[in-house]
Amino acid sequence: MLSLPALAAPSYLGGRRPERPWRPGDIRLTPLWRRLRQRHGLTLDWRGCLTPPDNASGPPALADYLSRLRDGVYNELSSGRPLFVLGGDHANAMAVWDAAMAAVGERRFGLLWIDAHLDCHTFMTTPSGNVHGMPLAALLGLADPSLASLMPGRCRLRPEALCLFGVRSYERAEQEAMERLNVRVIQAARVRRDGIDGALDGALAYLDRHCEHYGISIDLDAIHPRQAPAVATPVVGGLNGSALCQALCRRVDPDRCRILEIAEFYPSLDRAGRTQRLLADLVGAWWWSRGSRRRGWA
Numbered sequence: 001m002l003s004l005p006a007l008a009a010p011s012y013l014g015g016r017r018p019e020r021p022w023r024p025g026d027i028r029l030t031p032l033w034r035r036l037r038q039r040h041g042l043t044l045d046w047r048g049c050l051t052p053p054d055n056a057s058g059p060p061a062l063a064d065y066l067s068r069l070r071d072g073v074y075n076e077l078s079s080g081r082p083l084f085v086l087g088g089d090h091a092n093a094m095a096v097w098d099a100a101m102a103a104v105g106e107r108r109f110g111l112l113w114i115d116a117h118l119d120c121h122t123f124m125t126t127p128s129g130n131v132h133g134m135p136l137a138a139l140l141g142l143a144d145p146s147l148a149s150l151m152p153g154r155c156r157l158r159p160e161a162l163c164l165f166g167v168r169s170y171e172r173a174e175q176e177a178m179e180r181l182n183v184r185v186i187q188a189a190r191v192r193r194d195g196i197d198g199a200l201d202g203a204l205a206y207l208d209r210h211c212e213h214y215g216i217s218i219d220l221d222a223i224h225p226r227q228a229p230a231v232a233t234p235v236v237g238g239l240n241g242s243a244l245c246q247a248l249c250r251r252v253d254p255d256r257c258r259i260l261e262i263a264e265f266y267p268s269l270d271r272a273g274r275t276q277r278l279l280a281d282l283v284g285a286w287w288w289s290r291g292s293r294r295r296g297w298a
């Protein structure tokens, strides 16, 4: 049994609906732990669990949370080991990827962002006011003052080192922002047309040209809502979960990709452990990609 360094970040402060924070070892998450162990030979080596204080809400609480998360991720990555971060809503990404860029070097780092949404709003353009729809704007340096005040660090993601994958729901303003920066966006329709292997090959070949190391951020709503119901903002027509796992396992380069974030996990919305099992398979696919044993890391 191999143990994978992991951080729990069950914050829903930037999300659309509240959710009771879970903890490592939580009995409600048994399908996840069990599948990881039995199918993938993995246990999670919990390096920490960052929970927001009870009844926390509003921007100051979120800013405080993100800064703790950023420090937690940064400390883990400084050890040189790989890391899996399980969230919580996608506002967490502002902390996770800031820390990754600080640890790895901003100019060497890229990001594969697998998501139904573009998550590139600011407080000036958001239709909902939810910060989980804004992390990429913050990371790309497009934040308005209110969004900037939530940011836990100063790193900037280079637009050419970002590739979005599986997108199918967005508003005009964020689409324009992405187009202005010339960010590579591979829409879900394109994935359907080219096949997931071909489309993922394209995404990773693109990142290979623009960065030395990359992270992967998976918003569970990228996947078809029938397969991953435990999300707050489901969108029809998602990626096929098991095909995505297989493609990741075949294509991700374990030497260049050391950090995986899985976000928008709302355990209370799951049905019969479906999302949890898929989540375990995504983690397994990443960890064992290209038959890697990730030697020298763990």
Ligand SMILES: NC(=[NH2+])NCCC[C@H](N)C(=O)O
Residues within 6 Å of the ligand: 089, 090, 091, 117, 119, 121, 126, 127, 128, 129, 130, 132, 133, 134, 169, 170, 171, 219, 221, 233, 264
């Ligand atoms: N991380 C997410 N689930 N993002 C969904 C964002 C939905 C919509 N674009 C909004 O800003 O409200």
